Amino acid sequence: MLEKNPAKKTIFDTKAREAFTKAYKLTNNPLMAFNVGLLFYNDYITADNAQRANIKTLQEINASKPVEKDPKKKAAVEAKYKEQTEPLKKANADLDVKMMDLTNSSIEWLENQYNIRLIVTAVATKNTEDIYITGNFNSWNPGDVNYRLKPFAAGRKAVVIKDIPAGTYAFKFTRGSFDKVETEGDGRDIADRVIEATDKDVTEDITIKGWKDNYPDKPKPYTASPQVKIIDTAFAIPQLDRKRRIWLYLPKGYATSTKTYPVLYMHDGQNLFNEQTAPFGEWGVDEILDSIQKANGKECIVVGIDNGGDK
Structure with missing residues (x-):
């Protein structure tokens, strides 16, 4: 939540922590705890965006407000300014209530x-x-x-x-x-x-x-295209204390080309190219890229990183 007002931010952060803590106690599962966010996220963001739009309009009105020294003209300016800004201020106050209600209702929902x-x-x-x-x-x-x-x-x-x-x-x-x-x-x-x-x-x-x-397991076919290589079966990632198999897709003609290519890094490497390693069927990324290259010449390199039980 991108609330900038320090006082409001503290209130909403406190409520968010309260909701998460309660959710975790109920489910003992962090993923389920985030149901609190799924419940009201869209409505909350809609309200938050509306507030931001109102604040921007208020700033624009304030910036264009003329400075008058004549008492009568000044009173007229102030009256017009109030007429323009009061509805926006009230709307934002109402949105504050709505956002807090959404946060509270999410906590109540978790208790059901x-x-x-x-x-x-x-x-x-x-x-x-x-x-x-x-x-x-x-x-x-x-x-x-x-x-x-x-x-x-x-x-x-x-x-x-x-x-x-x-x-x-x-x-x-x-x-x-x-x-x-x-x-x-x-x-x-x-x-x-x-x-x-x-x-x-x-x-x-x-x-x-x-x-x-x-249904005894049937051997799965090897379906990766010639453009796909495995560059390491246990590539060390010291920052995460993990080792992963790394796949590499290179466009046709890469070996003799002097071009530079965009590089796309993709998770779930075992699912990208090869039926043999994909538990629920491969995604055909290599075939798709081969067809795109043939159709319009667009090319890229893909680095695929296997997932694992220890994320």
């Missing part, structure tokens, strides 16, 4: 708790084994007995996550480990399921289409 009921209506195979839910609400523990599904009506299974703070939650189902995580019906990995508990209890029916251990 809900129940999430997930009912598995169909399971592809092996439906006699225990099924668990794992997600960002239990640190992605795939075999947490507290989140084991229980028998439900009509042969179904269900789990109820009770008294969970308001927020957006990602999850998947397993049979006790990620080697037995749910998949698509053809064995492909699925993206995390997402459910929101923001203003009421939630119930959702779910079908599990397949399990990972039903």
